[in-house]
Amino acid sequence: MTKLLKDMTVGAFSLLKGLAVTMKYCLRHSVTMQYPTQKMPMAERYRGLVDLIPEKCITCYQCVKTCPTACLAITHKEVDKKKTLDTFKYNMELCCFCGLCAQVCPTSAIIMNKIYEISVYDRKKFDIDLLNREKYAQWANPTVK
Amino acid sequence: MVTILTFIFMLAMGALILGFIAVSAMFLIWWERKVSAHIQSRLGPMRVGWHGALQSVADVLKLLLKEDIRPAEVDILVWWLAPFFAVVPSVMAFVVIPFGGNLIIKDLNVGILYIASISSVCVIGIFMAGWGSNNKYSLLGGMRSAAQMISYELPLILSLIMVAMRAGSLSMQRIVESQAGCWNILHPDMAVACIIYLIAATAEVNRAPFDIPEAESELVAGFHTEYSGMKFAMFFLGEYTNLFIVAAIAATLFFGGWHGPFLPPVVWFLIKTYGLIFVWMWVRWTFPRVRVDQLMEFAWKILTPAALVNLAIVGWILLK
Numbered sequence: 001m002t003k004l005l006k007d008m009t010v011g012a013f014s015l016l017k018g019l020a021v022t023m024k025y026c027l028r029h030s031v032t033m034q035y036p037t038q039k040m041p042m043a044e045r046y047r048g049l050v051d052l053i054p055e056k057c058i059t060c061y062q063c064v065k066t067c068p069t070a071c072l073a074i075t076h077k078e079v080d081k082k083k084t085l086d087t088f089k090y091n092m093e094l095c096c097f098c099g100l101c102a103q104v105c106p107t108s109a110i111i112m113n114k115i116y117e118i119s120v121y122d123r124k125k126f127d128i129d130l131l132n133r134e135k136y137a138q139w140a141n142p143t144v145k
Numbered sequence: 146m147v148t149i150l151t152f153i154f155m156l157a158m159g160a161l162i163l164g165f166i167a168v169s170a171m172f173l174i175w176w177e178r179k180v181s182a183h184i185q186s187r188l189g190p191m192r193v194g195w196h197g198a199l200q201s202v203a204d205v206l207k208l209l210l211k212e213d214i215r216p217a218e219v220d221i222l223v224w225w226l227a228p229f230f231a232v233v234p235s236v237m238a239f240v241v242i243p244f245g246g247n248l249i250i251k252d253l254n255v256g257i258l259y260i261a262s263i264s265s266v267c268v269i270g271i272f273m274a275g276w277g278s279n280n281k282y283s284l285l286g287g288m289r290s291a292a293q294m295i296s297y298e299l300p301l302i303l304s305l306i307m308v309a310m311r312a313g314s315l316s317m318q319r320i321v322e323s324q325a326g327c328w329n330i331l332h333p334d335m336a337v338a339c340i341i342y343l344i345a346a347t348a349e350v351n352r353a354p355f356d357i358p359e360a361e362s363e364l365v366a367g368f369h370t371e372y373s374g375m376k377f378a379m380f381f382l383g384e385y386t387n388l389f390i391v392a393a394i395a396a397t398l399f400f401g402g403w404h405g406p407f408l409p410p411v412v413w414f415l416i417k418t419y420g421l422i423f424v425w426m427w428v429r430w431t432f433p434r435v436r437v438d439q440l441m442e443f444a445w446k447i448l449t450p451a452a453l454v455n456l457a458i459v460g461w462i463l464l465k
Contacts (some may be wrong), residue, residue, distance in 0.1 A: 008447075015432070022184045022431040032188040 042114040047099045049115045049139060050090050052130040056109035059083040063101035063110055069094040072101060085131070092118065093126040115139050158250055162239050170385040171201035177426050184430045211374035216279065219371065224277030228372065228379035230270030234263045242393045243317050245403050245410035256307050256317035259464040260394060261298075264349065267387060268294040271351075271358060272366050274380070278371035286367020289437060292356035293348055296444035297355075301345035307338040307459045308398045321402030328401035334462055337455045339399040341448060343424075343455035348390040348440070350384065352425060354432040355440060392421040 033040055040137065042048070048057040050072075071094035075086045102110045118139065129135060175190065175198060182189030182264015190197025215221075241256040244250040253259050268291055309315050310325040311332075329335040348355035360368035364400060369380045396417035405413030435443070 019427060022427065025186055026180065026427075028181045028186065030183060030188045031186045032182075034188070034191060144200050 042116065045118075046114050047097045047102075047112040049092065049113055049118060049128075050095065050101060050130070050135075051111050051113040052088055052090075053109050053111070054085060054088070054131055056086070056107045057085050058107055058109075059085050060106060061104065062104045066100045066104045068098060068100065069096050071095045088130040090128045090130050091126060092128055093123065162236065162250070166236060166239070166382070166386050166389075169389055170382050173203065173385045173388065173422065174204070174381070175201045177422075177429075180423065180426045181430045184427075205378065208374055208378040213374045213376065216371050218279045220277040220279065222277075223273045224371070227270050227274035227277055227368075228376045228383070230273055231267055231383035232270075232379050232386065233463045234266040234270075235383050235390055238263050238390045240388070241317050243321055243397060243402055244414050248403075248411060249318060252316055252318040254314070254316045257309055257315045257320075257398075260390070261302050261305060264338065264387070265294070265298060267383065270383070274372065275368040278368070280371055282364045282366075283368050283370050286370075287362045288360045289364075290351065290368060292437075293351075293355065293440060293444075295359060296346045296441055297348035297448075300341050300444065300448040300452040301349060303449070303456055304338040304342040304345065305398065307456055309336065310459055310463060311335065317397055317402075321397055324401045325404060328399065328404070330399045330401075334455060334459050335399060337451070338459070339395070341452050341455065342395060342399070342422075344448060345444075346392060346395065347428065348444070350391055350425075352388070352436050353429040356429075356434060357437055366405065388422060388425060389418065392418045392425065395421050439461065 059074065061074060064070075064072050064074055071091040073087070073089040073091070076083045077086045078084075097112070099112050102108075102112050128139075160307075179189045179196070179199070183357075190200035190371070193199040193203050238260050239252045241259055242376050243252070246356065271290040271294075272287040275283045275290065278284070295386075308320060308329060312320040314320060314323070330339050351358050358364075359369065364370075369377055372380060396414060400417045400421070403410035403414040403415075403417075
């Protein structure tokens with residue numbers, strides 16, 4: 001009988017404790033974000049799309065060699081015995097966002113930016129010309145699609 | 146002429162009540178979603194209207210436009226009538242709810258008895274839905290509902306009797322008037338009665354932790370599995386109207402009804418009622434569901450004896 005009464009008292013208090021916990025959470029700020037209008041800031045080392053700073057590129061082909069999925073394709077031309085970048089194609093469909101190209105780049109011309117809204121309706125859009133900056137800019141603003 | 150006027154008055158009152166019920170149910174659904182969301186660190190509906198305030202309106206429109214699906218092999222008459230049996234009694238209970246000093250449709254001298262008997266009819270609707278659906282889960286839900294409601298009716302009515310004993314009347318208005326000086330909840334014996342009432346009423350309106358008739362995870366929504374569109378909406382409406390009714394009764398019997406300083410009586414009544422409804426929501430989103438056997442054990446071994454003992458104590462205090 002005493003055990004029953006003790007159990008009942010402990011049980012009743014535990015119920016009140018549970019109510020206190022949920023009320024605490026109820027009064028706290030929600031963690032949910034209103035996604036399209038409100039976006040989470042990405043971490044400093046977040047690996048989004050591959051991006052290029054064309055002026056820095058010395059056409060060393062290190063990125064092409066190191067890419068495990070062969071999604072980068074570069075061509076160059078020689079003007080006055082100096083290599084300059086001709087095309088820089090990035091096939092995002094193959095990319096595994098490993099960041100090795102950015103790591104290996106000796107001049108930090110390749111960076112991984114923070115764009116993560118990268119779904120499209122057309123497969124052809126995955127073939128990105130990194131030298132065409134205007135076209136690349138549409139990835140930064142997904143509403144353009 | 147008089148009969149026509151009476152008829153118009155009745156129609157107007159009916160429209161008023163039905164309008165209030167619909168708006169109240171829509172508000173409660175929205176509120177419940179908000180409360181549950183904030184308890185779970187979410188935001189809940191946010192898109193339709195200010196903080197999703199019109200979400201329920203959008204949902205009702207959707208339900209109105211939905212196809213009325215009738216499963217094969219249902220017991221058509223029973224299946225078709227069940228939603229009405231679930232809603233109509235809870236609407237009828239509004240007749241004796243005192244919203245204010247003279248804001249009551251009919252102050253019956255058997256008010257509490259009327260509510261207790263009317264609200265017991267709801268279980269028939271749920272059982273009809275369970276039986277008529279020709280679905281094993283629905284039938285289980287209906288059976289559980291019948292067992293649960295019959296078990297919890299007893300402590301519920303015992304706690305109502307304690308209030309009637311103290312007030313010396315079954316009329317709702319007289320009970321409110323008897324609490325003019327001091328609310329019933331402030332007497333220790335009545336506080337126990339109030340707790341018993343609140344627990345039993347949770348089971349009566351099929352809310353968590355006593356929501357075993359519709360237990361989503363085990364009975365796939367139980368008695369209303371086979372209902373869609375407006376029929377489902379009617380069950381939903383009935384559920385939230387019942388919630389309002391039990392909260393309104395609790396406010397009337399234990400929290401002084403429409404009594405309160407400064408604000409008009411109606412406002413006080415609604416504040417108390419919705420405050421109690423919030424407690425029910427809070428409880429729902431805190432506790433896990435109990436098992437059927439635990440539920441029955443709790444009703445018959447703890448709640449009913451406690452109510453009987455408390456009844457004896459109330460009687461002794463009144464006779465002293």
